[in-house]
Amino acid sequence: MKKKFLNKNYTCVAVSKTKSEKSIKKLYDFGYRHFGENKVQELIIKNKNLPKDIHWHMIGHLQTNKVKMVVPFVYLIHSVDSLKVLSKINKESEKIGKKTNCLIQINISNEESKYGFSINEIKEIIINNDLNNFNSIVIKGLMGMASFSDDKLLIKNEFKNLKNLYDLIKNNFESNNNNIDFDTLSMGMSNDYAIALNEGSNMVRIGSLLFGKRNY
Numbered sequence: 001m002k003k004k005f006l007n008k009n010y011t012c013v014a015v016s017k018t019k020s021e022k023s024i025k026k027l028y029d030f031g032y033r034h035f036g037e038n039k040v041q042e043l044i045i046k047n048k049n050l051p052k053d054i055h056w057h058m059i060g061h062l063q064t065n066k067v068k069m070v071v072p073f074v075y076l077i078h079s080v081d082s083l084k085v086l087s088k089i090n091k092e093s094e095k096i097g098k099k100t101n102c103l104i105q106i107n108i109s110n111e112e113s114k115y116g117f118s119i120n121e122i123k124e125i126i127i128n129n130d131l132n133n134f135n136s137i138v139i140k141g142l143m144g145m146a147s148f149s150d151d152k153l154l155i156k157n158e159f160k161n162l163k164n165l166y167d168l169i170k171n172n173f174e175s176n177n178n179n180i181d182f183d184t185l186s187m188g189m190s191n192d193y194a195i196a197l198n199e200g201s202n203m204v205r206i207g208s209l210l211f212g213k214r215n216y
């Protein structure tokens with residue numbers, strides 16, 4: 001099971017939130033190099049203590065006042081859910097002369113409780129060129145979480161919508177935007193990764209299948 005997610009067809013981000021450094025090191029020794037966390041404090045400590053060739057992914061909601069602490073070392077931020085946080089990431093990246101890779105989070109399940117832009121909001125932002133001024137970020141693609149549901153068709157359709165949006169932006173807006181450079185579609189978790197891969201995902205975020213259940 002553990003080796004299954006190490007392959008050349010897609011990237012697996014091992015979601016290590018709440019899990020010990022020891023258990024991360026175990027997966028690292030298997031060959032995993034991409035790990036994801038959703039809390040800044042935890043991310044910082046693990047980055048400090050674990051091998052330096054780990055690519056750290058920020059996958060949880062990011063508050064603007066914590067951006068400064070992750071920008072220096074983060075590999076990819078999946079959870080850009082407002083222009084305010086994007087602007088802050090840009091500013092902090094500029095200060096240290098880094099270009100930070102980001103994904104725009106889209107609320108594909110349309111649940112009020114979930115973070116992310118609606119599909120219409122992001123289309124409007126891109127059409128209006130609102131991203132063009134951010135010179136120290138690179139938008140590498142999109143991230144979305146499907147509904148927490150047993151309805152496979154519902155999940156499939158939500159992923160399909162995200163893939164369509166990804167293709168639309170890549171095909172129509174990449175060439176005239178300096179900071180849009182799409183190659184990453186982050187969708188799929190332990191319970192829906194197979195559907196996501198079928199719908200065109202090239203990055204899955206797997207927690208419990210790799211680490212076991214989380215105890216909060």
Ligand SMILES: *Cc1c(COP(=O)(O)O)cnc(C)c1O
Nearest residue numbers: 015038059189190205206207208
């Ligand atoms: C926790 C989390 C995951 C992993 O969830 P599993 O169901 O344990 O695979 C993936 N993505 C995000 C954004 C998460 O917060």
